[in-house]
Amino acid sequence: MVNGAELLNAIKSISQEKQIPDDIIFEGIREGFQKAYEKFFDPEAIIDVNVDEVTGMINVTKRLTVVQKVEDEWLEIGLSQAKQKYSENCTIGDIINEPVKFNDEYSRLAIFQVGQIIKQKIREGEKNKVYDYFLPKLHEIQTGRVVDLTENSYLIDVDGTVVSLWNKKTINQEKINIGDRISFYVEDVSKENKHSQVSTSRVHPDFLAKLLEIEVPEIAEGIIEIKSVSREPGRRAKVAVYSHDENIDPIGACVGAGGSRIKSVTNELNGEKIDIVKWDENSEKFIMNALAPVRVINILVDEEEFFDEEGNLEDAHRECDVVVPNNQLSLAIGKSGMAARLVANLVKMKINILSYDNALEKGVEILWNGNITEEEMNDPEFINNVFKRRNNSERNYQNEKPLIHEENEEWDDFVEEPEIEVQAASLDDIQANLEAFDNLAKEEIVDEEDEEIDDYDQYYDK
Structure with a gap:
């Protein structure tokens, strides 16, 4: 009984x-x-x-x-x-x-x-409890305490509910200990996923966007809008912003006084340097803003959209040819193509980068429709500034330990790998072998990671 x-x-x-x-x-x-x-x-x-x-x-x-x-x-x-x-x-x-x-x-x-x-x-x-708790927090930032570690993930307690943060979703396999408080982005919430109902991430581009929203009141209030984000987690990022109030500078507002706002975000991202770029509805201007401080001699944008019979967008072809000064080619490319890749992801367009000499060899018509004239390109002051940056980078290269970075396959879930074509007269095979970028850096004794866009580097100096 x-x-x-x-x-x-x-x-x-x-x-x-x-x-x-x-x-x-x-x-x-x-x-x-x-x-x-x-x-x-x-x-x-x-x-x-x-x-x-x-x-x-x-x-x-x-x-x-x-x-x-x-x-x-x-x-x-x-x-x-x-x-x-x-x-x-x-x-x-x-x-x-x-x-x-x-x-x-x-x-x-x-x-x-x-x-x-x-x-x-x-x-x-328990599944319903997790789902009901996190569904309203979808695409938002949450903070919790690490309560346990597994071989492939961290278990994080958020108000009594435990979620997983996979190692591949951390920034460069960052070291996290039990008891640490950590923030993450809620990427997806599911009732039935047998592995993890809540998909969390610290490498998602929107994690950076939401951190900026927390730090910059103008973004939270809708005065400044984040148009796009491109990241190489833990290394460098570009954020395109636009101000709906002409009296508010979007870049200055995001950076903050003395870099206070941007510094808080980069500290959360383990030193990830963040470049704030002014968005422009004109594609040519937006691309040139994204490439800065690289100057553009020539720019040609080819944009084509394809619609179905009902008028719905089916596909789009977006490609851009850019000609830059010879002495700024490596700066435009970046180490292992990182700078060019960041720009391509930011503007969501295939980017073809040519040096000035290579463009002449290819018979490309030089229109000088960028943001530098022929006189400015040949100006000794411009050339000296380029060499000055290289000298500073050489000292950094000799005095600092190189940044060790492991590629994270999970980034492909968020950003489609852009197509980047780079042509240089001194390296005929640069298109076939991306490692040639590193060779180019070694020949010039330049660490492009330090040489890249450094307008905001002062905010990351300790």
């Missing part, structure tokens, strides 16, 4: 520990006894289970239809028997609820079924 009170007390203690509502527990008890009867007696029988929520007493009854002649004793009862056992008022078609007798075997099977169903209900309840 099942001791209903003891069973109920045990299940209630589990529900309190797991924070599962009592009605789910009672539903599990009813379902468990029903399934046990179906397995032990008859799968076609109609069973009702009533649980007294105060005493824990469990009553199981079987529905029987009153008939003149019994053909199925599990579903029917004869009229004469029904009148004898239950009531003289019974008539054909009435439903009789016959009590089910408990025996040891049925009791054991019922308890086992209840346990299995309760476990399932608890899992479902």
Whole structure:
């Protein structure tokens, strides 16, 4: 015989520990006894289970239809028997609820079924709890405490709910310890994902965008809009911004007084240098802003959109040819193509970069429609400034340890790898072998990572 009170007390203690509502527990008890009867007696029988929520007493009854002649004793009862056992008022078609007798075997099977169903209900309840908690926080930043480590992830407690942060979603496999408080971006929330209901990330471009929104009130208020973000997590990032108020400088607002705002964000991103770029609806101007401080001699943008019969955008071809001064080619490319890749991802366009000499060899018409004239390019002051940057970079290269970076395949989930074509007269095979960028850097004793856009480097100096 099942001791209903003891069973109920045990299940209630589990529900309190797991924070599962009592009605789910009672539903599990009813379902468990029903399934046990179906397995032990008859799968076609109609069973009702009533649980007294105060005493824990469990009553199981079987529905029987009153008939003149019994053909199925599990579903029917004869009229004469029904009148004898239950009531003289019974008539054909009435439903009789016959009590089910408990025996040891049925009791054991019922308890086992209840346990299995309760476990399932608890899992479902926990899933629903996680889903309901994090769904309103989708695409937002959350902060929690690291409570455990696994081989591939960190387990983070957020207000009593534990989520996983996979190693590949951390910044350059950063070192995180148990007890640390850490912020992350809620990338996706799912009810059914068996691996992780909540997809979290610290390398998603929108993680950077949301950090800026926290630090810059003008972004939170909608005065300044983030148009696009391009990241090489832990190394460098570019953010395109636009001000809806002509009296507010979007770059200055994001950087903050003395770089205070941008410094807070870069500290959270383990030293990731952030370049704020002014967005422009004119593609040529936007690209030149993104390439700064590289000057542009020639720029030609080819934009084509393809629509279906109903007028919906199906595909788009966006490509840009850029000619830069010879002595700024390596700056435009960046170490291992990083600078060019950041620009291409920011403007969402294929970028073809040519040096001035190479453009002449290719027979490219030089329109001088960029942001530098021929006189300025040949101006000794411009040339001296380029060499000055290289000399500073050479000293940094000799005095500082090189940055070690491991490629993170997960970035491809957020940013499509742009197509970058770079042509240089001194390196005929630069298109076929991206490693030639590194060779170019070594020949000039230049660390492009330090040589790259350094307008905001002062804000990262310790």
